[in-house]
């Protein structure tokens with residue numbers, strides 16, 4: 001596998017408490033990787049390392065290597081705004097800005113200095129189509145994004161991220177606050193997006209991981225226990241802990 005993003009020996013401590021104990025994970029382009037494991041095992045912490053969201057948490061120490069496009073994500077010269085454009089994040093609770101759909105999707109582009117109306121219109125349509133929400137909002141682009149359903153808001157947030165053409169999409173339990181139909185729509189959207197992006201998703205939903213992820217990483221107590229093709233891990237896990245977790249013995 002050729003890795004777009006490669007991490008080695010990642011340790012993270014919140015104050016004196018170490019939450020990640022040396023994680024090595026490679027992520028391929030054009031694929032979905034799921035991070036699974038019981039509550040508190042460090043999935044979200046690890047995910048947030050990938051676009052330096054943990055930098056915002058005081059007293060956090062991070063060591064290890066994070067190579068992305070042959071660049072060290074934690075190099076002092078890294079431009080964080082640019083990094084978070086290249087490695088965007090979708091959260092558990094949909095968090096559109098309290099503006100129109102159009103303003104949400106053009107937000108990052110305008111920040112980057114794009115003002116040409118035709119260009120912005122094209123990008124809005126492209127991003128909303130990629131996020132599979134265009135048909136539902138195309139006649140209401142000036143409506144407040146927060147007036148849509150939770151599932152629609154989540155897809156608007158995905159479109160907002162896609163507008164700035166990221167390389168990697170991080171998702172932290174993006175469907176756990178949604179109803180089953182909205183969750184299924186997001187899963188279908190992600191399956192289509194993986195043809196163009198590297199997608200990394202934290203999920204508690206093992207069925208979801210088995211449905212959409214090419215590879216799955218199982219974490220436990222801040223350690224990476226097993227990482228493999230999802231089809232293999234879910235049928236023939238190597239480690240006993242993985243087998244026990246997948247069989248519902250804990251977690």
Ligand SMILES: Nc1ncnc2c1ncn2[C@@H]1O[C@H](COP(=O)(O)OP(=O)(O)OP(=O)(O)O)[C@@H](O)[C@H]1O
Nearest residue numbers: 014019037038039040041042043044045046057204
């Ligand atoms: N901001 C923080 N400050 C201190 N400790 C934290 C912080 N965030 C997480 N932790 C601790 O780090 C460990 C890993 O938490 P994390 O949220 O990454 O796990 P998780 O696997 O994503 O859990 P969940 O599935 O419940 O979201 C836990 O012990 C948690 O209490």
